[in-house]
Amino acid sequence: MWPAGTRAGHRMAEPEVIYDVRDLVCRFRQPRTSLRHRSPSLTAVDRVDLQVTAGQRFGLVGESGSGKSTLLRCLAALQQPTSGSVRFRGQELVGRRDRQLRFLRGDVQVVFQDPMASLDPRMRVRELIAEPLVAQRAPGSHERVDELLDAVGLPRGSASRYPHQFSGGQRQRIAIARALAVRPSVLLADEPVSALDVSVRAQILNLLQDLVERFDLTLVFVSHDLAVVRHVCDTVAVMRTGQLVERGSAEAIASEPQHPYTQALVAAVPTLRRALDGATPSTLLRDVPSDTASESLVRRDPPEPS
């Protein structure tokens, strides 16, 4: 039924395709505004094709509202897309129910943006980190939690505490430890540092990089910050109003962006040199091509005929 077995044979020749996304569309219905017309919809992800291969560090950049988090949730099968296909190691994810996704849950884990929101305030750190292990019925969770706390640089004594007793950076370390608990091969990170204090971002980014290296993970990293993505990823895709406008190696995107929107993004990265030259936020805005700056961030679909 699933052409899963066919890929294994090519493994030696070229890196295995982990994610193969074809023509993905994700549309949300908005609240009704009129009794006579159908409720308007909003296209968050619009005909996206992308591939992520094993060992890749894939960065997804775009401003807020560009659909990058929705795309990531589709990859994690936490969001059912409207149409299109998402294949994980050759197996289709679209249209499957949660209980048919066990193979994915043990292999793909997510780190969310705000660690305060993604950690249940009523659970102790030990239960939080062990949750994926318990869900996958993995034995020996006690030692594994200690091991994971070591890996993310938290003292073992943290296990019996509650998340509110930690700082933002420490909480994100807990979330990362939880994501690594089941030894996944793919890590999806949804803006893992944007809710954090600037002073700890670098630490968390370095930790993520170390862990990706150490455990040989494939990383999909979503961020609105091109500078961060360039730091972490080798491949970058730029997203805007639900569509991928450009993709390429991190080097290429940063040094010679092709699409005007990417150029604007690159230009918006603050640099010390420009700041010393007297650039202000208004200078940055002036650099943005006008068609990009003036357009609405979110594209609304034309009303469907009822």
Add this chain to the structure above:
Amino acid sequence: MSGPQPLSGPSGQVPVPGEDAPPGITRSRRSLPASLLVGATLVASIVVVALLSFVWTPHDPLLVQGAQRLQGPSGEFWFGTDRFGRDVFSRLMYGARTTLLVGVVAVGIAGLIGTPLGVLMGSSPRVLGEVVMRFNDLLLAFPALLLAVMFGAVYGSSTLTAMVAIGIATIPVFARVARSGTLQVLSSDYVLAARSAGRTKLAIAVRHVLPNISGLVIVQASVSFAIAVLAEAALSFLGFGTQPPTPSWGRMLQEAQELVAVRPAQAVAPGLAIALAVLGFNLLGDGLRDRLDPRLDDRRGTE
């Protein structure tokens, strides 16, 4: 306010000199919130009095003594006697049983059925949940007393039918509270994280939803308890609840109302008892809610 106070920031947080500073080793011992202490004391004393009434009361609460009618408080009759010459204090003790039983059973029925129902409806597809909840609203609009009177008419008036009817009439309240709490919890990131960890719906409901809505449910239970006690009093007053001569606080209040101009103390005693019980359960509910929330835990030490 004496001694050093923390300057600012979310209290109870681990002191963080550098980001990676290990969480402090010492952990402030949990101190009991005052409301929990007072509430538990009040409820415990009612329970003790109710239990004591099984083995000892100053007088027989049912013994009619025509010669002792309507006496004021005295050394022999601490709260006086009612118009049949029965000792008010003994009747209060005896009535505590009825009151506790009605409150506990009614709230138990409502909470044990209503809460899971609400969680289930919160976790079901939106359309199903909405349909069932509109039906729930219909039940909510149905007066509890009317239901109890109906029950009384069909199954005969007794304390049992009264408390079952009150319990059933309170189910929609719990279902509503539990569903709205469930919807809120289910939209949180930690449920998303649990799903991506591979948790089943049932596990999410038990491990995430129930603990996080427990505060809401506990407060609702303490409020419902108070309402149940008052409803039982009203039903007894109408003759559909506890049947004479068994005393209940509601009945005693009702019997005293005709005499309120002559013997106000007669009404004060059961009234005060009801008020203290309601207060006790409300404080107990508040205290339990705070106590069970780990986030409020360390804040207390500095207060």
